[in-house]
Amino acid sequence: MGVLRERLYRTVRLIRRFEEQAIELVRAGVVVGGIHPCIGQEAVAAGVCATLSEDDVVLSNHRNHGHALAKGCRPDRVMAELAGRVTGTAGGRAGSLHVSDYAAGLYGATITVGHGAAIATGVAWAAAREGSGRVVVSFVGDGAMNQGALLESLNLAALWQVPHVFVCENNGYATTQAVGTFMAGSVTGRAAAFGIPAETVDGMDPEAVHEAAARAVDRARSGGGPTLLELVTYRFDAHHTFEHRVRLRYRAEEEVARWRERDPVALQGSRIPPDVRDRIDREVEDVLAEAVRFAQDSPRPDPADALDHLYATGMRPRAGVVG
DSSP states (O other): OOOHHHHHHHHHHHHHHHHHHHHHHHTTTSSSSSSOOOTTOOHHHHHHHHHTTTTOOEEEEEHHHHHHHHTTTTHHHHHHHTTTTTTSSSSSSTGGGGGOOOGGTEEOOOOOOTTTHHHHHHHHHHHHHHTTOOOOOEEEGGGGGOHHHHHHHHHEEEEEEEESSEEEOOOOOTTTEEEGTTTTOOOOHHHHHHTTOOOEETOOOHHHHHHHHHHHHHHHHHOOEEEEEEEOOOOOSSSTTTTTHHHOOOSSSHHHHHHHTTHHHHHTTTTHHHHEEEEEEHHHHHHHHHHHHHHHHHHHOOGGGGOOOOOOOSSSOTTTTTO
16 A cells, blocks of 8 residues: 555646646746646546556546646656647647647547547447457546537447446536536436446545546456446636636635645645655656756747648648748
8 A cells, every 4th residue: 555655646746746837837938828737636647547557548638637647658748748849749739638648558638528438438449359458548527428429438338348437527617617507417327327337436535536446447357348437526726727817706715725625635645654755746846847848948840840640631731821
């Protein structure tokens, strides 16, 4: 348990500090277009991905930095991707919204809500057919639970009994709309309708998340089929960094403060000796200092290559855009 506790703390701390640094880079104009922070939700990525092997696959969404780091993507390359540099995981072409790294098992992040689960079901189907023993995890938000693609994915995953673990990060809000104002029924009820086992778990506790995810992953890997986990969590920061500028008000300060009392970084940090926690903190700071330096010092892509790596061919730049 000691090794796992330290690993979980290192991961939640890394994700927290990575995103705090990324927000600073947004404010400095280094990261253009803003990001969707997962600050407060770190326990989900850390707990789930700690149960996966290198060969297992993750599909993510617009709030993907934590998933990428927890799955093993290099922090410096993810930061470079956010900054649009050629050393990024997708050569600086994907930015914050579409981080992917096949070498680390991150098969992409799609911002069309719930569609990552559809891709994940296909990957899980392929994994089952090849008998590789790989498990596929898709991360979706509560807003995705009304999305047709997600419901179709639940249907096919159950029908085919593929090794797919659906993870719903229920942070209580679809952008700015409270869950209770748009969702009939429940998250786990949707899984039950398709005969898929499901459970609701404290998504602020890295160890509780890990225990539940381990059960689901073991079940998938042993041929037991899909599982849905509803991880109840909360984002402390904005839906998007743009909120800092427009000053949206849709959550009571008392509500945010109440959830901050259950900070997953502080919770996991309290479970390890102070000297170990301090050492990990220093190591994380060193990693992130190097990540920021790496991103800022890396070159930007050549605009002349803007049409490379597209699915379609024969496209031509508009006159005057590229010389």
